[in-house]
Amino acid sequence: MAEQESTREKIKASAQEVFVERGYDGARMHEIAERAGANKAMIYYYFRSKDDLFESIIRETFREMFTSIGNLWTVPFTEPIEIIPAIVRVHLQFLYDHPHIPQMLGREMHSGNPIVARVIHQVFEEIGRENLSRFGQLFSNAVKLGKIRSVDPVQTIWNILGLNLFYFFTKPVIKTMWKTQCADEKKLLQIREQAIVDLLLYGLLPRQESKKSSTAQK
Amino acid sequence: MAEQESTREKIKASAQEVFVERGYDGARMHEIAERAGANKAMIYYYFRSKDDLFESIIRETFREMFTSIGNLWTVPFTEPIEIIPAIVRVHLQFLYDHPHIPQMLGREMHSGNPIVARVIHQVFEEIGRENLSRFGQLFSNAVKLGKIRSVDPVQTIWNILGLNLFYFFTKPVIKTMWKTQCADEKKLLQIREQAIVDLLLYGLLPRQESKKSSTAQK
DNA sequence: TTGGTTTAACTAACCGGTTAGTTAAATATA
DNA sequence: TATATTTAACTAACCGGTTAGTTAAACCAA
Incomplete structure (x- = not known):
């Protein structure tokens, strides 16, 4: 047994x-x-077959992915200055702990394999769609309260995901281009996390506010 | 002949x-x-062989990619409020015109295929390294002049590339999740471009400046 | 307990079809 | 003629999938 x-x-x-x-x-x-x-x-x-085995593997992978993204929005959206760093941190940590996910996605995404397309659709309907609209609500509220500027929630999700995923999607190229900096990956990701949060909160243009942005670096 | x-x-x-x-x-x-x-x-x-043919194809692809990224920094870095939208626009247009590049990269990046690894390294030394340090210079100057906040140039490149590439890397998933919005791709990319530029310039937190950010939407 | 029966787990050998790569002859071109 | 292209036919290896048969434990009737 x-x-x-x-x-x-x-x-x-x-x-x-x-x-x-x-x-x-x-x-x-x-x-x-x-x-x-x-x-x-x-x-x-x-x-039953190679297809069958592959499908069960990829379904599990997508479930992990959508669940993790869904978990990002479960925190109550109070102060953006606290919540956004939390979202980025949780997501980067998840990607670091499950490197096979961006690797698998990057590889099979554009394959046109009908198994992949079908599983994406099924798992999204099963897990993803609900989480998504929940974030839209939370985000719109934050906009109404004036906590953040008036921006499109969908585009903002894409922005956050894009910033977080970039390193993991392009790791082989990145490691070739910045060999020395990539020696200590744990430290590299800390720097990356700070940079992402800093951009999301403050943007690139200077600010005249009294509160100086604290996480800017050189 | x-x-x-x-x-x-x-x-x-x-x-x-x-x-x-x-x-x-x-x-x-x-x-x-x-x-x-x-x-x-x-x-x-x-x-000579499948490997030989593949190598010549992938070398050309990486040359196109590095050249295009290099071209982004050739514009003189004067006013960020004009330059950053220009960079984003040129890059997104390039990706739209050459969809095979993100597709190929996404597919072969994590393959561990030694041909890919070798070609990345060669083409980067041939084209990429120079363009990269040039951008570092331009960007550091802009920081010194107070045109942009004090941020890490390398991380900023990664931010811009990540924001731009996200849609093209994840297109098959995105199209499944936001079917209706993706019907008109040209329009979708216009919205995406605005959202990326808006984030890069202004960030998410509200600003008290007299100049109201004009590109915020929804 | 004993000896027969069933069943899930496992293996070695094999099969039909496919794939990268070769070759030698035919054809075109100069 | 001599050289550059082009082709059909071929091979050796490989790959997904099957099959016939083995093993060992569980079950069961006398």
């Missing part, structure tokens, strides 16, 4: 590894089996 | 198409040949 459970889980784990590393087309069933320490036929014993 | 040139070019063109659509692993040599209206053996006549 413990053994049968573990073989299926081992296959799922190694399948995720291989699909992340090599993509759908590059993934080989015999490599998935090898890494799981199982016979190739066992994959077909637990999953 | 005209014919030999054209067959080689036809192969390169169709190879780009197929590599963009299907990725390195998904691309089939016979499909590349078919689309070029040539026999499969012609590919091996002009290019």
Whole structure:
């Protein structure tokens, strides 16, 4: 009983590894089996086909992603100067803890694989849509109260996600271009976090306010 | 003579198409040949192997990308309120005109394919490094002159690129989530451009300045 | 307890089809 | 003729998926 459970889980784990590393087309069933320490036929014993296995992996990935994004908006939207840093921090930490997600998405997003398209749609309807409208509400309220400038909530979500995801989507290029700076990734991400929050709150143009922006750096 | 040139070019063109659509692993040599209206053996006549063909395609893609990013900083950095909208506009227009670039990058970036890693490094040394330090100079000057707040130039590049690239990297997901809004892509990108410029210049927090920010919307 | 039966988990060998890459001959061109 | 293109036919390796058969534990009747 413990053994049968573990073989299926081992296959799922190694399948995720291989699909992340090599993509759908590059993934080989015999490599998935090898890494799981199982016979190739066992994959077909637990999953019907390569497509079936891939679908279960990618569905889990999208569930993780939408859930994490949804969790960002569960905090009450009181003071933007506190909430926005919190959102950025939670999201960056999630991406750091689950590097396979941006990697998998970046790889399979443009593949045109109908499995990917279908799963995106299903999981969004299942989890994403609700979280999204919730954020729209919270954000519009903050605008009405004058806590933030009058901006489009959808575009603002895209802005936050774009700023956060950029490093993780382009990591291989970034690491080539700024080799020395990327040596200590944990520190790099701290700097990145500060820079993102600073831009989101204050923008680039100088401010004449009494409260000096504290997180600007050089 | 005209014919030999054209067959080689036809192969390169169709190879780009197929590599963009299907990725390195998904691309089939016979499909590349078919689309070029040539026999499969012609590919091996002009290019030694699949790797060789792929390398020449991806090298051209990275050259286009680095050149375009380099061109963003050639404008003299005078008034940020004029320059930053110009940078964003030129970059978004380039991405719109060359959709294969973010698509190809998104697909092959995390592949670990050693060809990709080597070409990134070579093309960056060839084109990218110089453009990069040039922007650092321009930007630091603007900070010294008090035209913009004291922010890190590298992080600011990442911010601008992240904001601009997000839509193009995540287009398939975005289109699923906001179906209706994405019907007219040209208009969507205009809204996106305004939102990016607005964030870069003014941030989210309210401003007490006399000059009201004009591009805020909704 | 004993010996037979069922069942889930597993394996080695195999199959049909596909793929990157080759070759040698034919054709066009100069 | 000599050289540059183009082609059909081919191969060796590979890949997703199947099959026939094994193992060992659980179950069950006498």
